[in-house]
Amino acid sequence: MDARITVLPGDGVGPEVTAQAVACLSAVGERFGHRFEFQEALIGGAAVDATGDPLPEATLAVCRSSQAVLLGAVGGPAWDGRPRHQRPESGLLRLRQALGLYANLRPVAVHPALEDASPLKPEIVRGTDLMFVRELSGGLYFGEPRSYSDQAAVNTLPYTRAEIERVAKVAFELAAGRRRNLVSVDKANVLETSRLWRQVVEDLAPAYPGVKVQHAYVDSFAMALITRPRDFDVVLTENLFGDILSDEAAVLAGSLGLLPSASLGGSVGVFEPIHGSAPDLAGQDRANPIGTILSAALLLRHGLDLQAEALALESAVDRVLQGGHGTGDLKGAIHPHGTRSLGDRIREAI
């Protein structure tokens, strides 16, 4: 197939990690006979510096004209003092909303070679294989009214049945194709929005009779995720709870740098690592490219519907990790490479 892929390197380590993922995508394309055309565009602080806008209209147009978007990371202290609409993060949030990306998939699997890289005991993390489905275009992130003054501030947490239903369906469908176990996380003992969340999940459950559904309160789930991660399969959450819990879950895998994400729901998906721009590592060839490379695999699977190609890329990453290669963020018996050198190994393993 021919496919146009937009690459948004962003800030900090973003350009370094996306470069490795692009190289891997090209290698997959060569091996499977596809022609991937890459077009770069600006987002985040890089876009603010160049245009004053963290999501220039031109970037959005390029994204819309492509089949999928690969993103690095945005943000950094350089833009801390800016007003809200000139903050790198607001470019990312506007991109998610403009493209209608309501479902954020964050797989967290513990690689056998990295059972000892986590601060948790190996016997706790071994075999963990989670799929977070985070609602991405609603809730506190976008709720109106919102206001800020020196004396008082307000944010609003709204959810409609339709917003919950569409993301819950994604979670149910993923669960049906996995271990048929869905945990929906909320704070229904306090929040009305969580009561509705729980109700909508309950109402959908009969349509997926093979899927076992549980509900958990976000506080006690934050604990269960660490004490018994293997008990869970698909984890469905609203926007902010998913932000917190999926970062927390990264400790299971051993490093935030390993974890990919896919943001779906509109006509074009965005695929990005869950780590940030890590300004302190930028330009040092030290960032872990695996989170972005695995995001590229999700791009193949969910963005271009290329299943064998996605598996080929994931299996290349697997074999390189199994061989004891990684970056400095991974503890344990791992040979630490630079970003480029690790990317090269993965590309060669495809």
Place this chain on the structure above:
Amino acid sequence: MDARITVLPGDGVGPEVTAQAVACLSAVGERFGHRFEFQEALIGGAAVDATGDPLPEATLAVCRSSQAVLLGAVGGPAWDGRPRHQRPESGLLRLRQALGLYANLRPVAVHPALEDASPLKPEIVRGTDLMFVRELSGGLYFGEPRSYSDQAAVNTLPYTRAEIERVAKVAFELAAGRRRNLVSVDKANVLETSRLWRQVVEDLAPAYPGVKVQHAYVDSFAMALITRPRDFDVVLTENLFGDILSDEAAVLAGSLGLLPSASLGGSVGVFEPIHGSAPDLAGQDRANPIGTILSAALLLRHGLDLQAEALALESAVDRVLQGGHGTGDLKGAIHPHGTRSLGDRIREAI
């Protein structure tokens, strides 16, 4: 001294664990020559069953007429179908608000005898000693407008400068008396309320020149709490973030059943374990009484200003744990006792 202490046993294991804490308080009273008078009142599901109201007016009156309140836990599936104002949890939330309890202290320390009770590696948790200060009477828990219908629901997250300032002062003062290290957790890259939160903390900082202040985003803090817990001392959070993060931090200590809390700010404080009512354990003499007994120690310290007495009770708990005694929730080389038997040992050690 003479002191009147209200005891609100609540639901599930609440009556069993408060009974042990009351016995310990009596023993402390005897040893130090104080006369503690205990008066029981209804809260939660027990109060709903008896009066239809999870916080009867009589209970509030008894609390207000005493020097401190010891609470067990509220809630359980028996009241799940009830309308909001008849849910056990709403009794607890109304109590917090009625008594003006805006600062919730949750110490999380790892006992040397329990370094192996946690799912984390002993070298990660060893020496951890955190004090969470959670804002308790504002934010999403109480924000208006709030609404629920079959099609849409809304919650509101408001914070004023005054609300943030008063709880932040508590955190700064605690930090000044501890390791002078304060981390304030927010989501200032997305939420206006968090931007205000951060600003107020910054504005207060010059008044506490000895205290080092850091800010962390809630998502990355959820990870740091597990990967490097020893790096933190006092953790300041808004209401819901504190709910999530302090439960998460319980994994460091080895069991939720160990952890106490103090809710302060009004004329009468409430002291309760952070665990819930655990209906599946109720009536089986299996619940860990230590969280409630350590809450009684906080009651002595913060409710009655009895410092030596608080230390005496805490040191009794220490010695019993050091001797290898505990309940079944504690993993590792611990002899598992029943609730009563463990309570007896602690009482005898005072």
